[in-house]
Amino acid sequence: MPLENVIEVVDFSLSFGASDAVLKNVNLALKRNSVTGIIGASGSGKSSLLRSINRLVELHSQVRMTGDIVFEGESIFGSRVDLTHLRQRIGMVFQKPNPFPMSIFENVAYGLRLSGERSMRALQDRVEQALQRAALWDEVKDRLDAQAGILSGGQQQRLVIARAIAVEPEVLLLDEPASSLDPISTLRIEELIYELKSRYTIVVVTHNMQQAARVSDWAAFMHEGCIVEYDNTAALFTNPREAKTEDYITGKFG
Amino acid sequence: MDSLSITSPHGVTVIGFPSSAKKVPAWRSDDAMMFLGAGSVIVCLGAVFWLIAILVENAETEFWPAPVYHWVDVERGQEFTGQIVAKSEASVLINRGWLDGESNVIARVSRSEGLVREAPPELVRVDHILFGKVYGVWASTPSGTNSLVLADDTLLQLDEAEIIRWYRPNALDRSESWGIFIENVLSFLFRPPLNSSTMGGVYPAIVGTVVMVMLMTLFVMPLGVLGAVYLHEYAAENRLTRFVRVGVYNLAGIPSIVYGVFGLGLFVYGLGGEIDKIWYSEALPAPTFGEPGLLWAALTLALLTLPVVIVATEEGLARIPVSLREASYALGATRAETLIKLVLPLTLPAMMTGLILAIARAAGEVAPLMLVGVVEFAPELPVSAEFPYLHLDQKFMHLGYHIYDLGFQSVGMEATQSRVYATALLLFLIVLVLNAFAIWVRARFARRYRQSL
Numbered sequence: 001m002p003l004e005n006v007i008e009v010v011d012f013s014l015s016f017g018a019s020d021a022v023l024k025n026v027n028l029a030l031k032r033n034s035v036t037g038i039i040g041a042s043g044s045g046k047s048s049l050l051r052s053i054n055r056l057v058e059l060h061s062q063v064r065m066t067g068d069i070v071f072e073g074e075s076i077f078g079s080r081v082d083l084t085h086l087r088q089r090i091g092m093v094f095q096k097p098n099p100f101p102m103s104i105f106e107n108v109a110y111g112l113r114l115s116g117e118r119s120m121r122a123l124q125d126r127v128e129q130a131l132q133r134a135a136l137w138d139e140v141k142d143r144l145d146a147q148a149g150i151l152s153g154g155q156q157q158r159l160v161i162a163r164a165i166a167v168e169p170e171v172l173l174l175d176e177p178a179s180s181l182d183p184i185s186t187l188r189i190e191e192l193i194y195e196l197k198s199r200y201t202i203v204v205v206t207h208n209m210q211q212a213a214r215v216s217d218w219a220a221f222m223h224e225g226c227i228v229e230y231d232n233t234a235a236l237f238t239n240p241r242e243a244k245t246e247d248y249i250t251g252k253f254g
Numbered sequence: 255m256d257s258l259s260i261t262s263p264h265g266v267t268v269i270g271f272p273s274s275a276k277k278v279p280a281w282r283s284d285d286a287m288m289f290l291g292a293g294s295v296i297v298c299l300g301a302v303f304w305l306i307a308i309l310v311e312n313a314e315t316e317f318w319p320a321p322v323y324h325w326v327d328v329e330r331g332q333e334f335t336g337q338i339v340a341k342s343e344a345s346v347l348i349n350r351g352w353l354d355g356e357s358n359v360i361a362r363v364s365r366s367e368g369l370v371r372e373a374p375p376e377l378v379r380v381d382h383i384l385f386g387k388v389y390g391v392w393a394s395t396p397s398g399t400n401s402l403v404l405a406d407d408t409l410l411q412l413d414e415a416e417i418i419r420w421y422r423p424n425a426l427d428r429s430e431s432w433g434i435f436i437e438n439v440l441s442f443l444f445r446p447p448l449n450s451s452t453m454g455g456v457y458p459a460i461v462g463t464v465v466m467v468m469l470m471t472l473f474v475m476p477l478g479v480l481g482a483v484y485l486h487e488y489a490a491e492n493r494l495t496r497f498v499r500v501g502v503y504n505l506a507g508i509p510s511i512v513y514g515v516f517g518l519g520l521f522v523y524g525l526g527g528e529i530d531k532i533w534y535s536e537a538l539p540a541p542t543f544g545e546p547g548l549l550w551a552a553l554t555l556a557l558l559t560l561p562v563v564i565v566a567t568e569e570g571l572a573r574i575p576v577s578l579r580e581a582s583y584a585l586g587a588t589r590a591e592t593l594i595k596l597v598l599p600l601t602l603p604a605m606m607t608g609l610i611l612a613i614a615r616a617a618g619e620v621a622p623l624m625l626v627g628v629v630e631f632a633p634e635l636p637v638s639a640e641f642p643y644l645h646l647d648q649k650f651m652h653l654g655y656h657i658y659d660l661g662f663q664s665v666g667m668e669a670t671q672s673r674v675y676a677t678a679l680l681l682f683l684i685v686l687v688l689n690a691f692a693i694w695v696r697a698r699f700a701r702r703y704r705q706s707l
Contacts, residue, residue, distance in 0.1 A: 056583060084587070111585035113595075
């Protein structure tokens with residue numbers, strides 16, 4: 001029987017070099033096939049938390065971590081964990097659309113090729129499937145060989161989502177996926193998140209509280225590296241337990 | 255300044271300013287910096303055009319068939335026949351060709367009132383393998399057209415097999431002149447030098463330059479690219495790395511002759527001597543690799559151009575945004591995979607730019623080459639159909655050194671003057687084309703990049 005929580009962050013602290021901790025004793029459980037929104041002011045550690053879950057934070061040379069993050073019952077920091085495999089199971093989409101300067105097809109196929117897929121037929125099938133799931137297929141099916149750079153910002157962001165889901169991850173980490181997009185593109189991304197929920201466990205970091213309220217089932221409010229409040233979205237937005245949360249969602253600070 | 259008020263039919267007052275109300279001059283008259291800057295740009299441009307003009311003008315004498323004159327100095331009772339090499343107010347310098355058992359006899363003809371110049375159409379210029387240029391008139395002897403009456407009335411027998419070509423410079427029409435011009439250009443590009451480099455072409459020098467540069471590319475590219483990758487991607491950003499980087503950048507500033515001495519000591523005597531001891535001991539004491547040659551010249555220039563490649567590659571690597579690398583890591587790629595599949599292909603144009611700049615630099619380098627393998631005359635090409643096809647131990651000719659040799663080392667400097675300019679023009683054009691190519695590649699890279707970000 002699958003665990004209820006896909007990811008559990010346990011007493012996790014993070015700091016870079018000698019500076020103050022970016023994350024302080026964070027505890028968070030991500031429920032299967034749900035969308036968890038993480039809100040909070042800039043610098044509250046939302047992105048760092050997200051980047052800790054797929055261990056991208058380790059690219060920084062002087063990172064120090066305590067506590068643990070458990071993914072499907074196993075610590076992601078275990079000695080037998082294959083980083084490549086972990087990152088393929090936990091996909092990530094960044095704030096700014098960052099397609100590779102390659103063709104649309106090659107962008108989506110990049111991760112598949114990394115995992116050793118050689119057959120052109122299989123590649124084509126899986127690229128099409130990923131683009132369809134990312135609701136981009138109809139717009140690009142006639143120009144898969146075109147440079148990804150010619151797409152609009154919103155299309156690029158959906159391409160990047162297609163690239164992330166092409167390798168069939170179990171979890172999708174979205175780091176402010178719509179913050180650089182116009183309202184219509186934002187809406188499409190939100191619809192997409194809603195559709196993707198049935199297949200993946202999704203974590204969305206966002207500045208935008210309306211967005212968090214719209215797309216997420218669970219919401220966490222972060223402040224200065226701590227999780228202040230974590231509850232289901234409706235409860236957190238309508239009836240916050242903490243004064244800080246209320247201040248933030250009513251716009252008193254942040 | 256008056257503002258303009260218009261009252262509209264509805265009674266609303268619209269206030270506007272006349273368009274000429276405030277005019278901002280494009281530049282202010284006290285802006286001395288602009289004039290200084292523009293002035294220096296003009297000076298630089300002028301110098302470049304002047305250089306090109308001088309090269310073209312002087313190289314033209316090498317290719318365009320000039321008339322052969324016959325001067326008679328009535329006062330001094332002297333007669334000269336030949337082609338003009340250089341002119342001045344007081345005199346002209348002429349090449350009299352083969353005379354008295356010597357080729358390329360140079361004479362100075364003073365301009366005086368009693369000087370008479372004519373261009374008889376029957377005058378012939380013969381290009382001869384041994385004698386070089388010979389000026390005269392075909393003798394109407396029964397022996398046929400092969401004996402020439404020279405300016406001093408001696409008869410010169412010429413073996414037909416040794417005549418490269420002959421023509422009457424004063425009797426050419428326009429199309430014939432163009433024919434000879436084209437022939438001259440082609441033979442300059444595709445024939446070996448003849449008659450102490452006063453005739454023929456610079457083909458071995460072109461081949462030598464190209465082969466040496468290609469060999470250099472083989473050495474400098476892997477070394478430079480891998481060095482840059484290590485410095486930029488792997489080395490920790492600490493004092494040692496910064497020291498190494500500054501050191502590499504400063505290598506570009508070392509005088510090239512120092513590289514020559516270095517190459518002579520390390521490669522020729524050091525490495526070459528060891529190779530001779532191990533593999534060519536039967537030929538000793540005659541050196542095989544223990545003397546200047548193609549391989550050592552290419553290695554020396556590879557060292558010399560290494561900083562150019564490293565700097566260009568590092569700049570290219572630095573231009574790949576972190577967001578792209580992160581995207582690759584987030585898809586599960588390792589550092590090496592990200593480098594090979596994403597970063598290096600994107601850096602390729604920057605590497606190409608570095609390579610072309612390196613080639614342009616190497617093609618024009620002279621000083622170090624004199625020490626490590628270039629000679630003034632080597633008719634045997636460093637590449638041949640004979641095993642091992644590429645003769646790494648062989649000495650070779652080089653365009654840059656050829657200019658130096660023609661201009662300062664050859665016996666008859668006056669006779670080779672136009673070739674100095676012609677060779678310089680050729681080298682200039684080669685480097686210009688390479689640089690233009692580098693700029694084009696870089697521009698293409700920038701365009702592709704803007705599109706995707």
